[in-house]
Each structure stands twice: as structure tokens, then as C-alpha cells.
Amino acid sequence: xxxxxxxxxxxxxxxxxxxxxxxxxxxxxxxxxxxxxxxxxxxxxxxxxxxxxxxxxxxxxxxxxxxxxxxxxxxxxxxxxxxxxxxxxxxxxxxxxxxxxxxxxxxxxxxxxxxxxxxxxxxxxxxxxxxxxxxxxxxxxxxxxxxxxxxxxxxxxxxxxxxxxxxxxxxxxxxxxxxxxxxxxxxxxxxxxxxxxxxxxxxxxxxxxxxxxxxxxxxxxxxxxxxxxxxxxxxxxxxxxxxxxxxxxxxxxxxxxxxxxxxxxxxxxxxxxxxxxxxxxxxxxxxxxxxxxxxxxxxxxxxxxxxxxxxxxxxxxxxxxxxxxxxxxxxxxxxxxxxxxxxxxxxxxxxxxxxxxxxxxxxxxxxxxxxxxxxxxxxxxxxxxxxxxxxxxxxxxxxxxxxxxxxxxxxxxxxxxxxxxxxx
Amino acid sequence: xxxxxxxxxxxxxxxxxxxxxxxxxxxxxxxxxxxxxxxxxxxxxxxxxxxxxxxxxxxxxxxxxxxxxxxxxxxxxxxxxxxxxxxxxxxxxxxxxxxxxxxxxxxxxxxxxxxxxxxxxxxxxxxxxxxxxxxxxxxxxxxxxxxxxxxxxxxxxx
Numbered sequence: 001x002x003x004x005x006x007x008x009x010x011x012x013x014x015x016x017x018x019x020x021x022x023x024x025x026x027x028x029x030x031x032x033x034x035x036x037x038x039x040x041x042x043x044x045x046x047x048x049x050x051x052x053x054x055x056x057x058x059x060x061x062x063x064x065x066x067x068x069x070x071x072x073x074x075x076x077x078x079x080x081x082x083x084x085x086x087x088x089x090x091x092x093x094x095x096x097x098x099x100x101x102x103x104x105x106x107x108x109x110x111x112x113x114x115x116x117x118x119x120x121x122x123x124x125x126x127x128x129x130x131x132x133x134x135x136x137x138x139x140x141x142x143x144x145x146x147x148x149x150x151x152x153x154x155x156x157x158x159x160x161x162x163x164x165x166x167x168x169x170x171x172x173x174x175x176x177x178x179x180x181x182x183x184x185x186x187x188x189x190x191x192x193x194x195x196x197x198x199x200x201x202x203x204x205x206x207x208x209x210x211x212x213x214x215x216x217x218x219x220x221x222x223x224x225x226x227x228x229x230x231x232x233x234x235x236x237x238x239x240x241x242x243x244x245x246x247x248x249x250x251x252x253x254x255x256x257x258x259x260x261x262x263x264x265x266x267x268x269x270x271x272x273x274x275x276x277x278x279x280x281x282x283x284x285x286x287x288x289x290x291x292x293x294x295x296x297x298x299x300x301x302x303x304x305x306x307x308x309x310x311x312x313x314x315x316x317x318x319x320x321x322x323x324x325x326x327x328x329x330x331x332x333x334x335x336x337x338x339x340x341x342x343x344x345x346x347x348x349x350x351x352x353x354x355x356x357x358x359x360x361x362x363x364x365x366x367x368x369x370x371x372x373x374x375x376x377x378x379x380x381x382x383x384x385x386x387x388x389x390x391x392x393x394x395x396x397x398x399x400x401x402x403x404x405x406x407x408x409x410x411x412x413x414x415x416x417x418x419x420x421x422x423x424x
Numbered sequence: 425x426x427x428x429x430x431x432x433x434x435x436x437x438x439x440x441x442x443x444x445x446x447x448x449x450x451x452x453x454x455x456x457x458x459x460x461x462x463x464x465x466x467x468x469x470x471x472x473x474x475x476x477x478x479x480x481x482x483x484x485x486x487x488x489x490x491x492x493x494x495x496x497x498x499x500x501x502x503x504x505x506x507x508x509x510x511x512x513x514x515x516x517x518x519x520x521x522x523x524x525x526x527x528x529x530x531x532x533x534x535x536x537x538x539x540x541x542x543x544x545x546x547x548x549x550x551x552x553x554x555x556x557x558x559x560x561x562x563x564x565x566x567x568x569x570x571x572x573x574x575x576x577x578x579x580x581x582x
Contacts (some may be wrong), residue, residue, distance in 0.1 A: 152568030191478025
């Protein structure tokens with residue numbers, strides 16, 4: 001056995017994964033407990049979506065509906081969107097402002113404050129001595145389930161677990177530094193797009209950690225002869241393997257993609273010319289040398305900077321074979337009208353209709369469909385596995401290091417799920 | 425006083441020709457429905473109602489429309505499909521010289537290789553049409569969609 005390099009992370013490096021992990025409803029159920037309700041932080045939203053006291057947004061942790069609110073003093077609060085009375089959803093809107101700061105369940109009008117405390121239940125003492133709750137009914141015991149929330153530079157996460165480490169420990173220094181880098185100044189929300197993929201959430205999680213597919217599946221750049229291979233690039237993961245960060249640095253030399261076409265199975269010459277190249281124009285707007293970053297934060301979000309597109313992609317596992325992506329696009333608050341328009345034009349590259357991202361939806365569905373009836377068959381994610389899982393790989397594209405990191409982290413959290421489920 | 429019936433007829437014909445062009449997969453002709461300095465976008469109703477500008481497709485020149493078609497033909501990978509547009513009668517909201525503002529509801533059905541036909545996108549066209557030339561052309565066309573959840577991906581224009 002080889003000695004591991006100094007910067008590799010310890011533990012097995014999974015190079016093959018049973019396709020059952022994409023398809024088994026029992027595993028999907030176990031993920032709710034081990035992953036989403038486990039010691040992890042799920043993305044809830046951006047602070048810029050709820051700037052004012054009383055503002056709220058509906059979000060989700062795994063399958064659990066969650067509401068993120070801004071209280072009267074400006075603090076962020078989170079609670080499970082499930083009335084303590086009958087389990088009804090209290091908040092029925094995607095976003096808004098609770099004018100009087102209260103959230104009232106429509107069913108029996110139980111009212112909660114922004115923190116999720118029960119403020120009142122109608123007829124608590126009955127009417128003229130009839131009905132009502134017992135004299136010792138304590139409102140403090142009938143509030144909404146609280147969610148721990150934490151914000152990093154305005155990116156808000158929540159956890160259902162008391163044992164989750166502090167957010168910044170969970171993310172690790174490298175990941176925190178990039179979140180701060182992208183959210184380096186106040187942002188402005190530009191809008192949303194939603195995309196439903198008929199595939200397991202982990203297929204998308206792998207996809208956003210897979211630098212191997214970039215120039216092979218997404219042929220927009222090579223077709224228009226504008227692809228620059230990412231020579232000046234790197235991939236990083238945190239010490240658990242959960243999170244992935246791809247960075248491409250501003251290149252001083254443009255490299256002709258033709259050199260690579262003999263390595264690929266499909267035609268890759270510049271077959272066409274863009275009529276309007278403004279769509280790919282890049283105007284440096286972060287004061288460093290990073291031209292692109294794709295950061296996947298386990299288990300539920302991708303933070304991206306691609307050209308001048310900035311977005312958080314929330315990855316929601318709706319069912320074992322249904323994954324929703326919610327793209328929240330933003331710019332900086334100090335953008336002028338022309339810069340905003342430029343970002344909107346750049347958005348043609350990403351999102352559900354994105355020139356260099358739409359194929360991911362198709363790839364996820366092809367894998368979901370192709371693994372039907374796979375009965376013990378496994379994937380093969382062994383590219384560039386010399387020396388185990390590395391904290392840092394450069395350049396990008398010839399390895400599946402961060403995919404293996406994801407599986408290592410995933411399996412550590414899922415350890416024992418099958419025993420838990422074992423039937424007598 | 426413009427002849428509204430005449431304008432309605434002309435816009436309905438334009439909308440019909442436009443829909444057939446896409447549904448018959450003659451996308452290379454699609455940019456011809458627009459002026460050179462056109463603006464075409466596909467944007468979620470939730471963004472429009474919140475005053476947010478992000479669209480999933482945004483082209484502010486005819487060149488960008490041509491690029492979309494070339495990318496679809498040569499670069500992008502997507503599930504093979506055909507589209508079927510049903511476009512409602514237009515509603516003329518303003519006529520000012522050569523400029524017509526018009527709206528029309530639409531539904532796009534999509535059929536993939538499995539043979540099932542699904543509602544892919546429902547929404548409303550909000551248009552600015554220039555009628556000065558030989559044939560009327562779109563100066564602006566916004567496809568404002570209700571169907572927030574794009575199934576898999578969107579590649580074919582609406």
C-alpha cells in the first residue's frame with residue numbers, strides 16, 4: 001500500500017458506489033435522519049431576501065418545511081413550518097412580510113411570533129366556562145420547533161441537530177473563505193429560476209463536484225471555439241470531504257482547444273462563431289484573480305461565480321428520483337443599471353436554459369434511468385485516485401477527487417443506517 | 425383611428441406563423457420574426473410580479489437569437505422532443521403609430537421519446553410589434569411563464 005500524501009484525508013476513498021443509492025426509497029428515508037436531520041447545516045436562503053423586520057421566506061431542510069424570519073430586533077430566526085396543534089403549515093407563502101410580526105395558522109388561528117413562540121390559541125379558556133384547555137396549559141410548551149440558524153456573510157443555513165458543530169467549523173476554513181469572497185459586499189437579488197430533474201439528489205451533488213465532465217458534456221465553448229482549458233485551476237475539499245470548491249484563475253495565455261480534440265469522442269472544433277459575444281463577456285467584479293468558482297456545500301447548496309453570474313443553487317431532494325434546483329441569482333448592491341443588464345445577459349450561460357449548465361439536468365436523468373434494475377451494479381469513480389482523497393488538486397478536469405470526497409463524507413454520516421432499519 | 429380588427433388579424437397571423445415555425449422545427453427562421461434590435465426573454469411570472477429582472481433566456485439582439493439556435497443544433501445536449509404551441513387570441517393593449525402592444529396566452533406541450541405529451545410551459549406573451557415594414561416583427565417579446573418548475577431543462581424557444 002502506498003503512503004498517503006501529506007495533504008490527503010484519511011479514511012477510505014470510495015471509487016465505486018452501488019447504484020442502489022440513487023434508487024432505494026429506504027435509503028432516501030434514512031438520509032432524512034442521518035443527513036438532513038443529522039449534524040449538517042442546510043442552506044436556507046440569503047439575508048438579502050429578508051432585509052426588514054417581519055420579512056420571511058419559506059425554505060426546507062431535507063423534507064422538513066422551514067421558515068426563516070427576521071424578528072423585530074433584526075435577528076434571524078428559523079422554525080419548522082408545522083403548527084404545534086395539528087401539524088398544519090403555518091406559513092403558506094413563499095416569501096413576504098408579516099406586518100404585525102405574527103404568523104397565524106389558518107386552521108384554528110394559533111398565532112406565533114417571529115421566533116416561533118406560541119403567542120395565543122383561540123378559546124384557550126373556553127367560553128363561559130365551556131371547553132378550553134386545562135388550567136395548566138403552558139403556551140411555552142406549545143411553540144413551533146425551533147431551527148438553529150447561522151449566517152455567513154449573508155448566506156443563511158439552518159440545522160435541526162443539536163449536535164451539529166458551529167456552521168463555520170462544519171464548512172471549514174477554505175469553504176468559509178470563498179463564501180466571504182463571493183459575498184464580499186452587499187448583494188441585490190435579481191430573481192429566481194426553478195428546475196425539476198427526475199433524478200436522485202446525489203447525482204446532482206456528484207455533478208457539481210465533477211470537474212471531469214465540464215468540457216466533455218458542455219460543448220457550448222468548444223462549439224463556438226471559445227473554450228479555454230482550465231490550466232490555471234484547482235479543486236479543494238474540506239477535511240471531511242463534504243464540500244467542494246473549484247476555482248479557475250484568470251489566465252494570461254489563451255490555449256487552443258484543438259489540442260484536446262483527439263482525446264474526446266465527439267467533434268470539438270470551433271464549428272460556429274457567436275453573433276453576439278456579449279453573452280460571454282466577463283467584467284472583473286471581485287478584486288482577485290479568480291475568474292470562476294463553483295462551490296458545493298454539503299448537503300444542499302452550490303454557490304457559483306461563473307463569468308458575472310452569481311447564484312446560490314438550492315438542491316432539494318423531493319423524492320428518491322426527484323430533485324428540485326432553485327436558482328437564486330444576485331448581483332452586488334453597487335451595480336449600476338448597465339452592470340445589472342450585463343449580468344442578466346450573462347445568465348444565458350447558467351440556469352435551466354443555460355448554455356453551459358442545461359446539460360446537467362439531462363445527465364442526472366440519464367443516470368437515473370440507466371441505473372434502473374441495476375441489481376448490485378456499481379459506478380466507477382476512480383479517475384485520478386492516486387494517493388487517496390486529496391485536499392487540493394490542480395489543475396481541474398482529470399480526476400474525480402471531489403466526488404470521492406462527497407461519498408466519503410456521505411457514508412460516514414450514513415454509517416449504520418442499514419442496521420437501524422434491520423427488521424427482527 | 426387605427427382599424428383594430430385589421431390589427432388583431434395581423435397580430436393573430438403573426439402569432440400563428442411564429443408558433444408553427446417553432447413547432448415545425450424550422451428554428452433557423454425563428455430570428456426572422458424579430459427586429460435587429462429586438463429583446464426576447466423567457467422569464468418567470470414570480471420574478472415579474474416581484475419586479476426582479478432575472479430571465480432564464482434573455483436576448484437583446486437578433487444575433488443572440490441566432491446564437492441560441494446554433495447552440496441548440498450544434499452544442500447543447502437535451503432530451504429529444506417536439507413542441508406544440510397553443511396560442512390564444514391576441515389582446516391589443518396599445519397602438520401608437522407603427523407600434524402595437526399586444527398580449528396572448530400560450531401553452532406549450534412537449535412530447536419526448538417516451539411518447540407522452542406533457543404541459544411543458546404555460547404563460548403569456550407580452551409583445552411590442554413594429555408594423556412599419558413589409559411584415560410585422562417583434563421588437564420585444566416577453567414569455568412570462570406560470571410554470572415555475574422547468575422540467576429537466578429548457579432549450580427550445582417559446
